[in-house]
Amino acid sequence: MKKLIGLLVALALYATPDKSMAQNEVINLWPEGKIPNFKANTIEEKSVTDESNILRISGVSVPTMTAFIVPKEKATGAAVMICPGGGYGILAASHEGSDFAKWFNDRGISAFVLKYRLPSEKTMTHQHEVPLMDAMQAMKLIRQSAGKWNIDVNKIGVMGFSAGGHLAATLSTHFNKGEKASPESKPNFSILIYPVISLTAELAHGGSRENLLGAEKSDELIRYYSNELQVSTETPPAFLVHAMDDTGVPPENSIAYYLALKKQKIPSEMHLYPKGGHGYGMRTEGKGSLANWPAAMDGWLKSLGYVKN
Helix, strand or coil, X not given: CHHHHHHHXXXXXXXXXXXXXXXXXXXXXXXXXXXXXXXXXXXXCEEEECCCCCEEEECCCCCEEXXXXXXXXXXXXXXXXXXXXXXXXXXXXXXXXXXXXHHHHHCCCEEEEEECCCXXXXXXXXXXXXXXXXXXXXXXXXXXXXXXXXXXXXXXXXXXXXXXXXXXXXXHHHCCCCCCCCHHHCCCCEEEECCCCCCCCCCCCHHHHHHHHHHHCCHHHHHHCCHHHCCCCCCCCEEXXXXXXXXXXXXXXXXXXXXXXXXXXXXXXXXXXXXXXXCCCCCCCCCHHHHHHHHHHHHHHHHCCCCCC
16 A cells, blocks of 8 residues: 555656746647648658667658747746758757757757758649748747747747758848748847758758759759858858868858858857767767867857856
């Protein structure tokens, strides 16, 4: 009997929500039946965790974002929308997504992990438009509900890894372009980790370029989505991280974007490390000084007033 009572007490404690912890919510980006550029298909979304404990999501045709909301008493007012990488073919949703949401939450910053649609002619029309369309909509939704989540509309940034870094940089440079321009979708800052920036022959990650542009690939679209060529005075400040031995996405991507920001006098910060390769997230063991990059990001966020000392 004592064991049973003890078990019931333990279960009751486990079931009682901890108000100091972030509250999670999955949010559909678009109303049901009104997803733009959607094409009816039989592709199934799949989630697989590999031997490295990395969650990989494929076949995304219905976009969502998962909100990790910091309780009011802990919130600094800042928020970050996170775009996992994966070459526009999959989403590395844990070590480039939810793991960082928890890191931000520990610092009083609410986070939103974006499950954007993966471009495919089988599931959408004009596939190159779709990831940006989802990112703009997600940023707009965050701003519209900022009051409910104790978020300051002037402290909402975007973070991206690899191809997700390309999406984050595209949002930062294209929110004001074309018929779908939306000032409400502008990030206040960007954090770009080993990002694909350019689709030019010299710098591009070939897989990301082919997956994004598909059959509509042209010199015009390559230039349009080469974000180092699209920086303007309206582009938000950026924090960039890259390893010099990255053979997947050359570090010149980050360097080109940083120099474009510098030319426009946009205050930004870049960290280049001698080794580390690609796709590490915060898994930096054995990669030398690269282990310091999260601390550098923490310092940058504090300097902007997004983290309380």
